[in-house]
Amino acid sequence: MTDDQGKHAHQMQNAPEPEEAGQDERAEREMEALRARLGGEPAAASSESLERRLQRVEALLRNAPMLAPSPDFAARVMAAVAAMTFPHMLNRRLSLSLMLGMALVAALTLPVLGYGVASLFDALSDPGALNSLMALGVSALGLAWGLAAEFSSSVQTLIHETPMVPALLTTSIPLAMLVGWLVWYLLDGPRWLMQRLAA
Amino acid sequence: MNQEPDSLWVEQTLAGDQDAFGNLVLRYERDVFNLTYRMLNNRGEAEDAAQEAFLRAYANLDRYDPARPFKTWLLSIASNHCIDRIRRRRLTWLSLEEPLPPHPALTSDVPGPEESALDHERSEEVQALLDELSPEYRIAVVLRYWYDLSYAEIAEMLNTTESAVKSRLFRARQALASRLESRSMSTLNPAMEGS
Numbered sequence: 001m002t003d004d005q006g007k008h009a010h011q012m013q014n015a016p017e018p019e020e021a022g023q024d025e026r027a028e029r030e031m032e033a034l035r036a037r038l039g040g041e042p043a044a045a046s047s048e049s050l051e052r053r054l055q056r057v058e059a060l061l062r063n064a065p066m067l068a069p070s071p072d073f074a075a076r077v078m079a080a081v082a083a084m085t086f087p088h089m090l091n092r093r094l095s096l097s098l099m100l101g102m103a104l105v106a107a108l109t110l111p112v113l114g115y116g117v118a119s120l121f122d123a124l125s126d127p128g129a130l131n132s133l134m135a136l137g138v139s140a141l142g143l144a145w146g147l148a149a150e151f152s153s154s155v156q157t158l159i160h161e162t163p164m165v166p167a168l169l170t171t172s173i174p175l176a177m178l179v180g181w182l183v184w185y186l187l188d189g190p191r192w193l194m195q196r197l198a199a
Numbered sequence: 200m201n202q203e204p205d206s207l208w209v210e211q212t213l214a215g216d217q218d219a220f221g222n223l224v225l226r227y228e229r230d231v232f233n234l235t236y237r238m239l240n241n242r243g244e245a246e247d248a249a250q251e252a253f254l255r256a257y258a259n260l261d262r263y264d265p266a267r268p269f270k271t272w273l274l275s276i277a278s279n280h281c282i283d284r285i286r287r288r289r290l291t292w293l294s295l296e297e298p299l300p301p302h303p304a305l306t307s308d309v310p311g312p313e314e315s316a317l318d319h320e321r322s323e324e325v326q327a328l329l330d331e332l333s334p335e336y337r338i339a340v341v342l343r344y345w346y347d348l349s350y351a352e353i354a355e356m357l358n359t360t361e362s363a364v365k366s367r368l369f370r371a372r373q374a375l376a377s378r379l380e381s382r383s384m385s386t387l388n389p390a391m392e393g394s
Binding site: 039050054056058060061062064065066067068069070073074076077078080081082084133191192 | 220232
């Protein structure tokens with residue numbers, strides 16, 4: 001007998017005697033209800049087996065219905081999916097990339113820095129090496145300057161000889177870029193890009 | 200709804216088709232919501248949790264293993280989210296030293312037409328019984344009885360062993376049987392005392 005059953009039996013024993021017939025009937029009805037709930041027969045009221053109670057639990061669980069959400073639930077979920085902004089997803093990717101990048105930089109910094117400092121000290125301690133290094137730097141700068149001057153003169157010659165070519169290029173390139181962007185936008189390019197980045 | 204396999208919709212979603220994910224939402228909204236409702240016992244909170252489960256699934260779809268059923272994967276996300284929510288809820292209550300929440304019947308939202316089943320006596324009785332179980336036991340019972348999942352599937356979803364699942368289910372059933380009995384007694388006792 002469980003504690004609750006014991007308490008109940010105790011209450012039943014100590015219950016005041018009903019004085020009127022109506023009360024008798026009511027008490028009897030309640031006893032019947034109790035018996036019905038706990039297994040039917042009077043003797044079974046306090047000795048319902050564990051197995052039987054487990055079966056009742058199983059039956060209750062197996063017959064419980066599946067519940068459905070509000071009719072607009074799916075629409076709300078899809079609105080929330082659409083609102084999962086590009087930055088939100090990009091941030092996750094960026095933060096991961098940033099973390100890996102920083103780890104890589106941290107791992108490479110020390111050896112590269114050490115090698116650089118050692119090379120610098122080596123060059124400074126040898127006047128011949130320092131001189132050749134400076135000569136190399138000056139010749140590299142001269143070469144770059146010469147290339148830039150040559151390119152500039154070529155462009156000037158082209159503009160002089162065929163003025164229509166640069167005029168066409170300066171208008172057609174931005175126009176082509178604008179049209180390309182418009183097509184990409186109309187074909188849902190931003191969403192596609194977001195999905196690709198998210199994946 | 201058509202009978203396309205989940206894997207196709209998953210692939211299409213990964214290729215950037217949000218409508219394909221919409222099909223998955225329509226297919227599994229009931230399963231996910233039922234689980235979150237059975238766990239949280241509050242309609243509004245259950246819908247929030249179900250939505251969060253879908254969003255997490257969408258954001259992590261690239262981690263989904265197509266060898267597993269999509270439904271199981273989705274339900275495991277919802278299960279873990281519900282357990283987290285219940286833990287957070289408990290922590291909040293403890294930290295605020297608030298009294299225990301009122302009975303779910305008092306906190307649930309205005310019932311919609313689909314809630315007629317919920318109003319059914321049996322459903323309420325089951326929900327009240329479930330609410331007395333710990334989250335770990337409750338989720339095992341829900342997955343077993345509403346979704347007919349095997350012990351192995353439940354164990355995989357809850358990241359535990361089959362024997363642990365069997366043990367949880369056995370103890371949960373015992374606890375439910377005991378609660379059921381004490382509820383039966385308590386519904387009669389006031390009448391007895393009043394006579």
